[in-house]
Amino acid sequence: MKVLGLDTSTLMTTCAIMDEDKLLGEFSLNLDMSHSEALVPMIKSLMDNLKLEMKDMDLFAVSTGPGSFTGLRIGVTTAKSFAHVFDKPIVGVSSLEVLANNILSDKAIVPMMDARRDRVFTAVYKREEDRFREILKPDAIEVMELIKFLRDNIDSAILNGDGCLVYKDTINSEIGEMISFAPGELNLSRGSSVARLGLLKYIRYGSDDYYTLAPDYLRDSQAERNLKLQR
Amino acid sequence: MLTLAIESSCDETSCGVIKDGREVLSNIISSQIDIHRRFGGVVPEIASRKHVESINLIIQEALDEAKVGFNDIDFISVTQGPGLVGALLVGLSAAKSIAYGLNIPLVGVNHIEGHVCANYIEHKDLKPPFVCLIVSGGHTYLIDVEDYNSYTLYGRTRDDAAGEAFDKVARAMGLPYPGGPFIDSLASKGNKEKIEFPRVFLDDKTYDFSFSGLKTAVLNYLNGAKQRGEEIVLEDVAAGFQQAVLDVLVEKSFRLSRELGRDKIVIAGGVAANKGLREMMETRGIKNNIGIFYPSPRLCTDNAAMIGSAGYYNYINGKTSPLDLKVMPNLSFLD
Numbered sequence A: 001m002k003v004l005g006l007d008t009s010t011l012m013t014t015c016a017i018m019d020e021d022k023l024l025g026e027f028s029l030n031l032d033m034s035h036s037e038a039l040v041p042m043i044k045s046l047m048d049n050l051k052l053e054m055k056d057m058d059l060f061a062v063s064t065g066p067g068s069f070t071g072l073r074i075g076v077t078t079a080k081s082f083a084h085v086f087d088k089p090i091v092g093v094s095s096l097e098v099l100a101n102n103i104l105s106d107k108a109i110v111p112m113m114d115a116r117r118d119r120v121f122t123a124v125y126k127r128e129e130d131r132f133r134e135i136l137k138p139d140a141i142e143v144m145e146l147i148k149f150l151r152d153n154i155d156s157a158i159l160n161g162d163g164c165l166v167y168k169d170t171i172n173s174e175i176g177e178m179i180s181f182a183p184g185e186l187n188l189s190r191g192s193s194v195a196r197l198g199l200l201k202y203i204r205y206g207s208d209d210y211y212t213l214a215p216d217y218l219r220d221s222q223a224e225r226n227l228k229l230q231r
Numbered sequence B: 001m002l003t004l005a006i007e008s009s010c011d012e013t014s015c016g017v018i019k020d021g022r023e024v025l026s027n028i029i030s031s032q033i034d035i036h037r038r039f040g041g042v043v044p045e046i047a048s049r050k051h052v053e054s055i056n057l058i059i060q061e062a063l064d065e066a067k068v069g070f071n072d073i074d075f076i077s078v079t080q081g082p083g084l085v086g087a088l089l090v091g092l093s094a095a096k097s098i099a100y101g102l103n104i105p106l107v108g109v110n111h112i113e114g115h116v117c118a119n120y121i122e123h124k125d126l127k128p129p130f131v132c133l134i135v136s137g138g139h140t141y142l143i144d145v146e147d148y149n150s151y152t153l154y155g156r157t158r159d160d161a162a163g164e165a166f167d168k169v170a171r172a173m174g175l176p177y178p179g180g181p182f183i184d185s186l187a188s189k190g191n192k193e194k195i196e197f198p199r200v201f202l203d204d205k206t207y208d209f210s211f212s213g214l215k216t217a218v219l220n221y222l223n224g225a226k227q228r229g230e231e232i233v234l235e236d237v238a239a240g241f242q243q244a245v246l247d248v249l250v251e252k253s254f255r256l257s258r259e260l261g262r263d264k265i266v267i268a269g270g271v272a273a274n275k276g277l278r279e280m281m282e283t284r285g286i287k288n289n290i291g292i293f294y295p296s297p298r299l300c301t302d303n304a305a306m307i308g309s310a311g312y313y314n315y316i317n318g319k320t321s322p323l324d325l326k327v328m329p330n331l332s333f334l335d
């Protein structure tokens, strides 16, 4: 079963094709360029190198969030449209689990994405066989709130993602003794992780709907938040 | 030759199937207007979110209504700009994905050219050359259409677009969003000579427009009347304001057609649905022996069919786009 996985939730544009457990190829670019310009040409180039065509894919997997709102929409729309054209299954996976998938450890895994204004998109996971158990559900919370949660609930943890770099000094001074930071290359999302998690989720729960699949932003738009405040 | 057309530049998600640039097999328009109304205008982030949620459904509806499948499509037409960046990106992402998946050409379309081409759909025999007045919420252009895909710009707004002035004045008058149609219907019941508002550049040699001074004059009138405790007759304000806009639009359109010797004037864009504008153009057209053309109201609003028509004329002129096509939120027309 061939799976195309793609992720545009962060600055990284990444796509990979896996055949079951075997990675056939993966392209990633960690450039501050538009996903819209990079993504489809990158997928085409990957396919061309592998002498594959889109119709050869059996499953499409895409990170649905959290992350950059615009990035998520580009990835989700692209993947949905491939699935739609070929009437193939599609699976949305959590971009936080995609980051956590970089870390192989019994410790708590804490992927962090910068959500600006001292907030991060984060979750706390423990690996359990081939799935992630949520110790803290995915949320957009203040860094200090996360630090407090870790101090109160966790013995030791590994942090990764661009968010842990942004707040590295604060984290180190508060809970430096109980955490470690992942090596630089493990802070970035990978298309292969999306493909792998997507396939596992598909086997377990079946396909999402390519008509209605939507990003999981974890945050309302500014306008909606303002409206709620007014009430 | 069939194109699947996608338009998502603002708050309408629209997809359609168009044959040979003129025949509409389907033109599905999903408007988000009710969602944005409570915010008093289009909220870009919300518009983008709604586009993602509905775009594939709308594409399927367009195919179903046209009774075709993806494999019958020869190329994809998609709005490249101008518009809201996040909204445009959704349509463009779907378009690129489908074009690459089916291995067919992608054609990026200027939204404003789409508005011009809406007239080719409405009037099957309409052919260039003609003078075209493009008036919408974001744009005001006076152009000469020498041929399909061949345009010369003569005039544009130096500040507010005509439609923008309508919306801002409507808001000041306490009318719901979007205000243009409400002004039009109030104006038809008012006395257009009761209140005199300025006509900017009317007698000027330029073909350019300016509506911000007029908008300010209306706002000043409303504030002044309120302060003096005078009764404000909204119908008369609307009629006076609308007439001031139309006088300039109509006068310049006819002056350009006379200068170029054109016998047709075509109106395009959202404000082309304005009844006052249509009537005034037609009255002058009969007097001057100039044919007046405009799209039906549905084709005046943002819709995919017009993008498909523009896409067709681009395509047969050899203008296709690469898969790394950029969205151009500030894409202008002809400069």
Ligand SMILES: [Zn+2]
Pocket: B111, B115, B136, B269, B270, B301, B302
């Ligand atoms: Zn428009």
